[in-house]
Amino acid sequence: MNAVVTILIDGLTYASWLFIVAVGLTLVFGVLKILNIAHGSFYALGAYAAASFVGWAATLKWAPGFSIVAMLLAAVAVAAVMAPLTERGLLRFFYGRDEVLLVLVTYAMFLILEDVTKLVWGTNPYFVSEPYGLFGNLHVGVQTWVGYDFALVALAVVVGGAVWWGLNRTRQGKITLAVIHSAEIASSMGVNVSRVYMAAFSIGIFLAALGGAFTAPMISVQPGVSVGVIVVSFAVVIIGGLGSIEGAAVGALIVGLARSLAVHVAPVAELFSIYIVMAVVLMFRPEGLFQRTQARKI
Amino acid sequence: MSASTEDLAIGTAAAGPPVPPAVRRAPGRAGMLALALGAFAVLAAAGWVFPRWLTFLLTMAAANGLVSLGIVGLMRGGVVPFGQGMVFAAGGYAAALLYNKLGVTDAVGLTLAGGVAALLVAAPFAPLLSRYRGIFFAMLTLALSMVTYGLLMKLDTLGGSDGFNVGRPTLFGQKLPDDRVGYILYLLTTAVATLAAVAMRIAFDSTRGLVTLAVRENELRVEYLGGSVRRAMAMNFVIAAFCGGLGGALVVLSLGHIEPNFSYWTTSGEFVFVAILAGWQSVAAVFVASTVLEIVRSFSSAYFPNTWQLALGLFLLFVIRFLPRGIGSLWTKRAGH
Amino acid sequence: MTLLLAAGVHKRFGAVVAAADITIAIAAGERVSLIGSNGAGKTTFVNMITGYLKPDAGRIAFDGRDVTPLDPRAVTRLGVARSFQIPQLYGDLSVLDNMLVANACHDQRLSFWLPAHRSDAVERAERLLERFRLAEHRARRVAELPGGVRKLLDIAMALTGAPKLLLLDEPTSGVSAQEKFPMMDTIMTALGHEAMTVLFVEHDMDIVERYASRVVAFYAGRIVADGTPEEALATDDVRRYVTGELLAG
Numbered sequence: 008m009n010a011v012v013t014i015l016i017d018g019l020t021y022a023s024w025l026f027i028v029a030v031g032l033t034l035v036f037g038v039l040k041i042l043n044i045a046h047g048s049f050y051a052l053g054a055y056a057a058a059s060f061v062g063w064a065a066t067l068k069w070a071p072g073f074s075i076v077a078m079l080l081a082a083v084a085v086a087a088v089m090a091p092l093t094e095r096g097l098l099r100f101f102y103g104r105d106e107v108l109l110v111l112v113t114y115a116m117f118l119i120l121e122d123v124t125k126l127v128w129g130t131n132p133y134f135v136s137e138p139y140g141l142f143g144n145l146h147v148g149v150q151t152w153v154g155y156d157f158a159l160v161a162l163a164v165v166v167g168g169a170v171w172w173g174l175n176r177t178r179q180g181k182i183t184l185a186v187i188h189s190a191e192i193a194s195s196m197g198v199n200v201s202r203v204y205m206a207a208f209s210i211g212i213f214l215a216a217l218g219g220a221f222t223a224p225m226i227s228v229q230p231g232v233s234v235g236v237i238v239v240s241f242a243v244v245i246i247g248g249l250g251s252i253e254g255a256a257v258g259a260l261i262v263g264l265a266r267s268l269a270v271h272v273a274p275v276a277e278l279f280s281i282y283i284v285m286a287v288v289l290m291f292r293p294e295g296l297f298q299r300t301q302a303r304k305i
Numbered sequence: 306m307s308a309s310t311e312d313l314a315i316g317t318a319a320a321g322p323p324v325p326p327a328v329r330r331a332p333g334r335a336g337m338l339a340l341a342l343g344a345f346a347v348l349a350a351a352g353w354v355f356p357r358w359l360t361f362l363l364t365m366a367a368a369n370g371l372v373s374l375g376i377v378g379l380m381r382g383g384v385v386p387f388g389q390g391m392v393f394a395a396g397g398y399a400a401a402l403l404y405n406k407l408g409v410t411d412a413v414g415l416t417l418a419g420g421v422a423a424l425l426v427a428a429p430f431a432p433l434l435s436r437y438r439g440i441f442f443a444m445l446t447l448a449l450s451m452v453t454y455g456l457l458m459k460l461d462t463l464g465g466s467d468g469f470n471v472g473r474p475t476l477f478g479q480k481l482p483d484d485r486v487g488y489i490l491y492l493l494t495t496a497v498a499t500l501a502a503v504a505m506r507i508a509f510d511s512t513r514g515l516v517t518l519a520v521r522e523n524e525l526r527v528e529y530l531g532g533s534v535r536r537a538m539a540m541n542f543v544i545a546a547f548c549g550g551l552g553g554a555l556v557v558l559s560l561g562h563i564e565p566n567f568s569y570w571t572t573s574g575e576f577v578f579v580a581i582l583a584g585w586q587s588v589a590a591v592f593v594a595s596t597v598l599e600i601v602r603s604f605s606s607a608y609f610p611n612t613w614q615l616a617l618g619l620f621l622l623f624v625i626r627f628l629p630r631g632i633g634s635l636w637t638k639r640a641g642h
Numbered sequence: 643m644t645l646l647l648a649a650g651v652h653k654r655f656g657a658v659v660a661a662a663d664i665t666i667a668i669a670a671g672e673r674v675s676l677i678g679s680n681g682a683g684k685t686t687f688v689n690m691i692t693g694y695l696k697p698d699a700g701r702i703a704f705d706g707r708d709v710t711p712l713d714p715r716a717v718t719r720l721g722v723a724r725s726f727q728i729p730q731l732y733g734d735l736s737v738l739d740n741m742l743v744a745n746a747c748h749d750q751r752l753s754f755w756l757p758a759h760r761s762d763a764v765e766r767a768e769r770l771l772e773r774f775r776l777a778e779h780r781a782r783r784v785a786e787l788p789g790g791v792r793k794l795l796d797i798a799m800a801l802t803g804a805p806k807l808l809l810l811d812e813p814t815s816g817v818s819a820q821e822k823f824p825m826m827d828t829i830m831t832a833l834g835h836e837a838m839t840v841l842f843v844e845h846d847m848d849i850v851e852r853y854a855s856r857v858v859a860f861y862a863g864r865i866v867a868d869g870t871p872e873e874a875l876a877t878d879d880v881r882r883y884v885t886g887e888l889l890a891g
């Protein structure tokens with residue numbers, strides 16, 4: 008019984024992290040039709056920025072609780088700087104081109120950002136562990152959980168809700184849904200598709216950076232952080248269906264539980280459980296669980 | 306190695322510039338073979354005088370280039386695989402395991418075993434993958450390679466996350482002397498690369514090669530003409546696997562070490578990078594591009610640390626934007642392809 | 643001898659009836675024109691013959707074999723070839739290479755060794771190109787060719803496999819009025835070299851009258867006329883629903 012609870016809670020916390028990271032990726036694909044390999048790089052930038060911002064907050068003698076604000080600001084800063092740079096400065100020259108070509112462009116972005124991060128922050132790991140203790144500990148049965156992990160679950164719910172509400176209940180959101188459905192038709196109806204692209208991409212980066220910023224206290228922030236995140240978010244997004252927010256949530260839950268199950272029951276499967284699910288989904292229902300795009304298959 | 310030989314200008318009274326045929330005719334084969342032999346002779350001689358680090362770099366470039374060669378074959382059919390690390394690792398691990406567990410030490414044997422092992426690993430997936438295109442093809446190949454990575458990391462019988470070392474191979478029963486090991490492995494790798502390049506050039510210019518190009522442009526018409534799109538794609542995948550396996554085995558022989566990272570997505574990404582850089586007109590371009598990658602990697606590591614990925618990324622953007630047919634298009638006249 | 647037989651073929655797309663009880667027999671050597679306004683069911687019928695669409699009911703037999711469940715590739719290999727209203731070509735390749743693709747696809751001896759450009763294949767391709775008066779274009783890139791040339795190439799490619807039945811989907815559509823007849827002359831002369839059965843979908847009644855030995859008229863998924871051009875074009879239904887000479891209703 009205890010084992011089941013442990014697996015479920017572990018799965019839920021990991022799923023929350025996955026969702027926060029993956030929802031931006033699926034949003035960007037849904038709107039811009041770009042599968043962004045550099046998504047993981049923005050996550051890393053968020054983590055590094057958070058490390059810096061939290062560090063500054065500490066030197067400025069802010070109360071520890073304000074480190075949350077610092078992390079939020081870090082994510083905003085990353086989006087504010089990187090979104091115009093990458094979208095206006097690079098991606099827009101390739102809009103409408105083959106989807107795999109765009110993936111390669113984002114792969115180039117990833118390569119560039121890997122080194123840019125190293126050049127700016129160096130190669131030594133950063134530790135931002137103070138905020139991790141902010142929410143105390145939770146005791147469930149014999150297990151002790153860190154409160155921060157549950158805060159992450161709350162954050163995932165907030166993010167998911169905000170994105171859903173933003174898309175379905177605001178005017179701008181509905182315009183965005185129109186663009187997701189068909190940029191061409193939306194454009195012919197007077198929608199400034201360029202601006203929608205810019206906005207969606209910025210939000211996507213912000214969400215990636217947010218994931219990185221709030222995960223920073225849980226890991227050692229060092230080069231290579233982006234690399235693992237990218238493939239895992241791809242897996243979640245493929246499983247859930249490219250472009251679908253609900254899919255990202257369900258995909259995250261499935262992957263989170265699968266990994267949790269593996270870790271506790273069959274550790275040998277820990278690393279590839281995610282990718283087995285991804286492969287199986289691609290083999291039997293390639294458009295994912297919540298179909299938005301048609302799989303290119305003959 | 307292989308090269309673009311004489312272009313056939315069939316311009317009769319046509320208005321507009323004549324276009325050399327997409328694939329070359331049989332009489333060009335003798336010339337191509339001669340050129341390949343000549344190139345190999347030059348490389349062999351050069352390797353004799355090059356410093357050890359350079360022959361090692363070229364060995365790695367040739368071995369890695371083999372994987373990218375297979376990718377180019379797939380790209381001619383319109384798909385980009387993001388998971389060739391799987392076959393690269395399969396070849397490498399096969400060679401490493403045969404050496405360590407079964408005492409097979411012959412370099413040629415191990416190389417061939419690597420190719421065959423990779424082929425056997427990939428073949429069951431070929432029919433499935435032959436139905437996918439675009440992002441989904443890329444993602445499925447990626448997923449398969451990451452499953453492989455996950456397995457390799459966790460299976461301690463295969464060395465786990467550290468992998469394991471491989472000793473010095475023998476050649477045709479002869480032990481390889483200390484001072485000449487590097488050069489002999491360089492010769493072997495270059496020879497295999499040359500042979501593979503010639504074989505792929507012949508394959509590209511063959512009837513199946515032409516059908517592959519057609520599949521890329523218009524699958525429906527191929528079916529309506531009686532050709533099988535799926536069979537073409539499946540065969541290209543299997544061939545790419547064999548090339549990848551050869552490359553993996555050769556890398557292991559020269560590197561002396563194998564690890565799960567061979568199957569990681571970033572490794573696959575580098576092979577794709579080289580294939581994009583090379584384009585799919587000239588087979589030689591693949592190995593030139595692979596050498597460029599190795600040079601950039603070595604030099605920036607030595608002189609400008611933490612910049613080699615930056616350089617690669619910029620390179621890739623440049624090629625995508627300005628040389629969409631790859632560097633091979635610089636010396637191949639603009640043919641069909 | 644009956645080459646193509648359709649019996650009781652039905653097909654609907656939701657509420658649209660594309661084929662209602664189509665029954666027809668086409669003998670070897672006939673030159674049949676399928677006429678009818680847009681949406682009447684001609685192209686659907688052609689697509690069902692080639693296996694691209696499957697009928698909801700009924701059967702289609704070619705050369706004695708039931709081809710109803712087969713896919714386009716299998717049907718092609720049995721001896722049916724088609725051309726397309728919008729030519730399906732390989733724009734990046736040269737005209738000769740397009741023909742060689744057709745040759746390779748049809749070839750039983752497909753291999754990774756056999757050069758695509760070997761002399762016998764090239765000769766065959768060039769002979770066919772000459773029959774269609776396309777030889778002068780053989781080295782040109784297809785994407786740069788004018789519409790009429792592309793249509794002829796499309797048909798020449800279909801002929802590469804020496805089919806028994808050739809389906810032409812609107813061969814003169816998109817071709818200017820003064821080019822239509824020369825083009826059909828070229829096509830029919832090229833075909834005249836072999837005893838070939840031809841089904842062509844056509845909207846231009848002048849072309850139909852001149853080149854068809856038999857006319858089958860479609861309306862709302864049904865065959866409303868079937869006979870010589872003179873007979874078919876004189877029936878009331880055809881005059882009402884196809885040529886528009888009689889006002890409907």
